[in-house]
Amino acid sequence: MKIAFVLNESEDIVPITEGIVLRVYDSLSKSYNDYSNPALERKEGKRSAALQFAIKQGAHALAAPPETLCEQSYKFARKEQLSFISLPGPVPFNQIISQPLALTDQLPKKEIIPSV
16 A cells, blocks of 8 residues: 655654655555655645645555644545544654554544635
8 A cells, every 4th residue: 555644854754734755655565755745836725736646646545643634635535535544743754664554534623624
């Protein structure tokens, strides 16, 4: 399964609008490809741009610290049948991939921010 992670300079998994790298990790081969985060190139529609790009790269899941998605982008992700790895906050990438990945099809409502 391919999973999208958004990372900062320290390779911590961060909300989708904050990281400089969008990493698509293949959990079967344990390999990944890094891309510039398309959210950083946009003034509006940042989350949707990053989600669409990740899906285009074959991602079936998204690592999601709180405030990763807004209501609109969450609705889009659900429509696209993405799964999620719900995280408590920024977490090192290597820590997450070194343990079994707990996928869910929903995120807690309190972690979704209002759309503007």
